Amino acid sequence: MAGHSSAVAAHSGNNAFLKIVERLSTLAGWASAAMIVIAVAITCQMIVVRFVLNGSTVWQTEAVIYLVIASTLIGLPYVQRLRGHVNVDLIPISLSPGPRFILAILTLFLSILIVLVMVFYGWEYWAVAWDRGWRSDTVWGVRLWIPYLAIPVGFTLLLLQLIADFVALILCIDKPFGLEDV
């Protein structure tokens, strides 16, 4: 069967580091889900204020946008842990264990590299917004370092999860690409 249906959530074994990362990623998953629920609530509140009370809705749209962005970015490590990020595993599946292991190392290495770029420049971007006191150009005028914080935090947590995946792969706690059935 092609597809990640055969790929299961990452294993942690008895490794302390892997267990800590697992907790962090799960916590991030809860936070991500909670933010979506809050976004639902705020949107419904906005409709009530506007439609029933005919009042002003100044901050809701913006708040909801930032919540959805934060939910996405903070949710990254959790979905990585659940192996929920879709991939094309046609070739990994058709490879024998040896080459598959090497390919898994290579793709994880590339993933870690690109996420490192996002983490580094993500923190830098956040720091600029903080330093210069940037705000959004609306009446609400949110201090932008708050929503921007989701970039470095989300990608740093994703980086940790990817490193954990890498470690688990090297220590043979986890199978390459999470493919269990060969």
Add this chain to the structure above:
Amino acid sequence: AELRLSHQWSSKDVRHKVAQIVADEVAAANVDLKIKIFGSKSLFKPREQYRPLSRGFLDMSVLPLSYAGGQRPQYNLTLMPGLVKNHDHAARLSESPFMKDLEKIMAEDDVMVLVHGYLAGGFVGKDKCITKPEDVKGLQTRAAGKSFEQMLAGAGASIASMASSEIYNAMQTGVLNAANTSSSSFVSYRIYEQVKCYTPASDLALWFMYQPLLMNKTSFEKLNEDQQKALLAASKKAQAYYLEEAKKQDAASEKVFRDAGVEIAKMSQADFDAWRELAKKTSYKAFVDEVSDGQQLLDKALAVE
């Protein structure tokens, strides 16, 4: 050398034409300078252009300066109700000490102005005409710009924030009763199909937005003398065109609405004064409270005859 210019408008828009004139003139000058235009927000989203511009990732951009009002609150004065009376006044404002002050602030971000230009806008009402503050009381209103939201809220309107592309649907389904934006946006989003009355910018207008062609200063300084000269000459020509076209936009939009059977309303001097009094108490006040040198800058702007 090649320069990259970004903007958010279609190739039919006056602001694209301004950019195109500069690009064509510079090319014709034969100074080994090419301007590549990335229109229709194909490179950066509208509100995301200022930061890459100030860091030199982008060489040039036509953009409403107030989009960067969150980074430089002084820029909010470039979309302030009642500050500009008409297009000729806008042109004088562009040459005033007030604009020199803004350009100093831009220079701190490594940004300079090549072409000055203001565009005007008006109001539409789904069920009635909007000319004076009392008209918007209790209406769900979408305003373009922070200061306008503050002023309209002060007039008792309910503020609904949404993208300008959502105005049409929101008007159609009745989520929105009134809106305020630029003449060209009203036309390009076909708002005339959904409203009863249009108050266009005319001899008196409330809504003026400063939308210059900006350039990264370092990029400019890197050019040789001939290239700089060619660029400045092209910009001068484009600026004259921009002013003429800006005036035509309002009348053209009025005609489109009239032809679509929409009632056209005019603001009287008394209406304008009433809005401005309201703006002083709401948006001007909020601006002065927010910006440390705000009062001084506002006075300079108001001093322009």
Add this chain to the structure above:
Amino acid sequence: MDPLFLGGLVAIATILVLFSGVSVALGLLIVSAGFLLTFDGFRSLELMPEILFGKLDNFALLSIPMFIIMGSSIASTRAGADLYEALERWLTRVPGGLVVSNLGACALFAAMSGSSPATCAAIGKMGIPEMRKRGYPDGVAAGSIAAGGTLGILIPPSVTMIVYGIATETSIGRLFLAGVVPGLLLVGLFMVWSLYSTWRSGDASRLSAGSYTWAQRFEILPRVVPFLLIILGVLYAMYGGIATPSETAAVGALMCLLVAMIIYKLWHPSKIWIVLRDSTKESVMILFIIAAAGVFSYMLSSLFITQSIAEWIGTLDVNRWVLMGAVNIFLLIAGFFLPPVAVILMAAPILLPIITTAGFDPIWFAVVLTINMEIGLISPPVGLNLYVINGIAPDISLKTILTGSLPFVACMVLAIILLCLFPSLATWLPDIVMGKAI
């Protein structure tokens, strides 16, 4: 370097990177970073987080997690089974009635869910085992659910329509309406095929279940009422002046969560967490692809590839239908390998100018594109619905599912042809409800 040649390089690099098995979103970021680094200089990497954030900075995206929550909250109850059972009780006398009921249930469920995998899961969990128990071949059982599930993105609400609306600045309300008639057409075609194939196989009598009394038939109707209320409520909020389409999604999500909790007694925190976990997993995956595809399209635009391809195709003097045929083949191939949102975000900026210049309606094109994406959902190597079927019935082989869904793919191709012949199938309803196109 010539932008068209560069475009070829990007295509090759993207295929290589994605086939290595790296996740689609990270793969797109890797390719983007590689080309930006090589052709725009080291500093351009600095822009990546800011562009990624900017691509997500859009209120309309809110509706993606919301429409997914609608689907997954209802899917976690026995609601899917109720829907399908109700249809089944009314359709027992029809040969192949069970397949038809399942397809009907998929269509109804699609009206509550914006995503195809959710639709597939909701109906398939009950439908597939039941069909196999009653003697339907594995291929028919799995294939019909895989195909029926794809209706999730054609019948409104639809995640792909939202993404298309954002990418092309077309009205999401209008796009939703455009999917209704083609969606029904597709359900119709699916059903006709199922009836025909059951009749042809000659064992229709064996496949029909015991008959139900009228009392049994009416008894189940009240269990369908909550869905009808949700669907009507969402429609009323969207087109009745209460909220914009993006906001309506939140109303739908809230209603579905409440229905699940109150009517289906899903109030145990661990069960609610499962709903939220599943929706978070799917929506984070989709939104991350959207963000990464945004960075990818920035790279294409920055290297002037998008513009050059559009210009180049503009200079080709070909018949517009030849062009449309080529576009469809391109979409089909892209759909084999990539999830719908990635295809739409990467292809829309290039294709839309070409399509509109050739005189095609962008709303109509959205429907054609969506049906193409539906085919991709049930074809390997990346077929989101195939994963779901595999989760429900791991013992059915991929080959059996594919053979079973092949006739339905033929129905989809037929639907595309019908849409080309009669474009008003897509544009008629939006024009009636919202006035002529703007």
